[in-house]
Amino acid sequence: MKNRNLVNLNMNPCKMCMPMGSALAFKGISSSMFMLHGSQGCSTYIRRHMAGHFNEPVDIASSSLNEEGTVYGGESNLKKGLRNLIKLYRPEVIGVGTTCLAETIGEDINRIINEFSREEDCGAACIIPISTPGYGGTQFEGYYSAILSIVKAAATEAIPNDRVNVIAPNVSPGDIRNLKAILEDFGIDYILLPDISETLDAPYSTEYRRIPSGGSKLEDLRKMAGARATIEFGLTVPDSLSPGTYLKERFGIPLFKCPIPLGLEYTDIFMKVLSELSGRLVPGKYISERGRLIDGMIDSHKHNAEGRAVIYGEPEQVLAISKLCCESGVKPVLVSTGSNSDQILPLINAMGYFNDFDEKLLVLKDTDFETIQKLAVQQKANILIGNSDGKFITEKEGIPLVRTGFPIHDRMGGQRLVHSGYGGSLKLLDDITNTLIENKYEKYRENTFQRYYSPKKHEDKTNIHPCFSSLASKNARMHIPVAPTCNISCNYCNRKYDCQNESRPGVTSAVLSPEEAAAKFAYAKDKVANLTVVGIAGPGDALANFPQTRKSIELIKQIDTNITFCLSTNGLMLPRFADEIIEIGVSHVTVTINSVDPEIGARIYKEVNYAGKKHTGAKAAEILIKNQLEGLSYLASRGVLCKVNIVMIKGVNDSHIEEVVKKVKACGAFMTNIMPLIPAEGSAFQNIPLTSSRELNEMRKKCEADIKQMYHCRQCRADAIGTLDDDRSAGLWKGICKGFSGSESRNQKVCHKLTRGEVHIEIQNIYADGCNVGNNARV
């Protein structure tokens, strides 16, 4: 499993940078200010991101590195920045984080800050440097780097005391307040780091404070080295970044590592630790809350069982949310984080719940939202759980989102969400359950009516077919190879029935009967998300085998009334069958028209077999062209969406293509698809030079002035299944073979070939598969 679909690109980031994490941590230190040593934008972007989520003023300074500072060193900028910051805010603690830029030009901020502290009047401010290059990790690593730096700077002297260090996870101020209340209910004297409960969710006051009150006090942090224990909510935090591990190794302070208390078992762990540390029993109010959580889980379990969740965010949150889902029966189908975390996968696997599910759970690290989006569809997810960046998937795929974590920019109250403890877990679970219910009930009446009572409604036809609209790229299509014979012979064609190694039109692994095709469809429909289109693309011509074509469509219509049918043809028999095509419900037709001039056509077509007679030369081309254009005009006039495929053949029809485009446009074509000749070995055109993608795109761009162009054609096989970018035919064939009742020997043959074919799946993916021109292929 690849973590990301793209290799060199992150498309729609599911992470932020390290400085963001350290800024978040520093906002939880009392009377502190944070400054980024870098260019002005870093601090401003982070401020905007935080202000939009917390609805609090977020002041973060910048050393505003300019060109000069970048070339000659940013020391004077940094010092000036500190001086000004102190004048404006008079903080007790200043965190200075580096950025990509400062790290790359090699700024030694430790030295600069030491010098500054010695030389200048800092108003007694304690200045803590933190190394947070933006390329070094995500906000998750930045958060713990900052806390570790703070601990190292503040906790230097081990004077034993009776307090308990608590390393807070990056959760909402509401959650931090909740954790504090729980600690207090156990009577634990704690030192919480960081504490954003007030600083990033300040009550309204008539007196405005430039630095909000609240936060971890420096004098408390100094006592951390002598505390009697540390609780760290961070199973996924690597030891090198773990403040608890540092305190344990440096000062021998016992470390209790807990997950975020979310879900029953994870909250139990926290309660047990607190019980042990305090010597007290779990207070009765939590026993009741716990009982209520179980009661709530039972009440909603049937709704939850229908949940297929995509969970994304920082590793620690993702882990805890997955736990809650598993406990309550919501099935996580994709757990993902943008952090390059090695901890997440073993922890998820160790949960053990996934053995109960009959399918594999996907866990991705270092991923992006483009990948998450595709997999969400593929995994048939019906709920997303994470920050508000998932809204794009909701918008595009209609999968609803339950918001939790940071940032939440498009709803109010993200800073106040409480999703921790027994009560908070139940609140989050209720949100999840209610979202599932809402989604189901919203369309319940309409869907049931549509399914059992009303016949199919005609949708907007342009946006449901992946070959007719790039907007429909998430829709999958299936080609059923039911039309073996062809009635014309093209010079570029060499049809092989049995070569899975090749990906080009006219190629299939087997020819199916209409019944077999219907069985194959029924099987594939269950396995391929969004299978909405069934097409007939040869391997010969759909209309030269019309009885089979017709029968296949009629059978499949009975299995699924909502399928869109398309077929592709050389157009020779179009005038004869146009009415029947419309009648059986074909809404999209592709006609391959390589020429509208019989002289040029004569160089492309070797033979045309029409009305029981074989024609050659210009005469053959003339018959073909006449029928193509007549059929096209008729179908278009009856509202069938027609695409015209044109094979660009260097030195034969390339200078003629613009004329073809103009002509078919006049006949009512919706779009054209100009594609390069694939010089098939053994064909008459096997030695014609290749058309480069540049030449191809130039031609498409030229023709775009006249008519919509297809840019995303994958020149696919006659038995392709899946989306244009994801051919799954090879994998699916195995299952289909099992499902067949046909002769054993034939099935074995098919299976064997496909196993071979799988080796070549990478090669196929270069072309992938997409539209079809199988009709014009001819032995």
Added chain:
Amino acid sequence: MAKGQVTDILEERKEFIQCKSNAGGLGLKCEKDSVAGSVSQRACVYCGARVVLNPITDAYHIVHGPIGCASYTWDIRGSLTSGPEVYRNSFSTDLREQDVIFGGEKKLAGAIGEIAERYSPKVIFVYSTCIVGVIGDDVEAVCKEAERKYGMRVIPVKSSGFAGNKSMGYKAACRALLNLMETNSTTWPRQSEKLTGVNFLGDFNLAGEIWIISNYLKRIGIDIVAKITGDSRCEEIMKAPEASLNIVQCAGSMTYLAKEMEDIYKIPYIKVSFFGIEDTRLSLMNIAHATGNKDAVEKAKELVFVEELKVKAKLEHYRKRLEGKRAAIYVGGGFKAISLIKQFAELGMTTVMVGTQTGRPEEYEVIRGMAVDGTVILDDSNPAELEKFIREKGADILVGGVKERPLAYKLGIAFCDHNHERKHPLCGFEGALNFAKEVDLTINSPVWKLRRHHL
């Protein structure tokens, strides 16, 4: 609190702040780098370039750098599209430590290749971020090579964050746009074949604003050749050199482009603003006159007459509820600040503080001319100064962006979102009405009374 009192205004910032008086005096200091440690509200060069180019709906925008820059600007502009949605994605080369050590050129070339093969795009913009220049990547060479290899435009945008301020980013974007216009340069200039239409520079189609203005222009018989850049396509920007007139709204970002186009393509330009009734009226009439078409002038008069009638009575309703209130303005560019001062005046309100992130000297002169005595004028301000002057001047409302909103609320005053995220148009006649409505609903909200409630 540490020893010593907090300062409100840093010594180095004093020349960026003025209190309007009739005595005149020197111009305001502006167009300078931000003062370190002052907590400027500005973003960086990259941000300036990104916000200008991002609304081109069918272009692929690759941010070459570590992840942050792309992460914080994903779909940031809120500009709407009538077609392609490509621009709403955020592509980043997501550079890591290894790339910083060994260089990121290979990764960039690979990234362009992936997009080229996957989408066959017409145009890719490649933004440089801070470290790209420092680690020595030759972005231009990589782009050139990719253009040759894939037969499409791959345009570098020189937007390293530290290389100036946000205004430099606008310039970098303008240069990228000029580069795009050069795509068909063999056919330019074709003076004789100029189209009659205009280019509309400096509207980014927030909440459909460019559609509102396009409709106005259509009604007075003027076609838009290229929208720069709200809801635009690469193809139309390539055609921009054929237009006969440039109308420039966001002067801060687009004046450079307008001047260059005047120079290269001999297209004259006029400045416009569609914020507020007065500026909308003036702009429409100016455009009609500039086309030299009598018919257009007549139609513009009629349009203004009709549209003003439609909103006047409603505006009067708001005016009664808002008269005498005091406004503070802190926005990105000067043109918007100027329009806002007029707009508040239309509502019977007084502007008591006005500042911008990237205003230009001539804009501050206009502001000085319009402002009433005692108005505080600020360039590249910060929270401490905004706080001080909002309090001192007794402002009832602040106009600004996301970062300024919580400050206004904590200070207990109303706020108007004049930013990327708003979901209602503020331009044209109906926009002026939306503006009045928003100002009213925030200033006259019952919540402000609760501030003085005690237990």
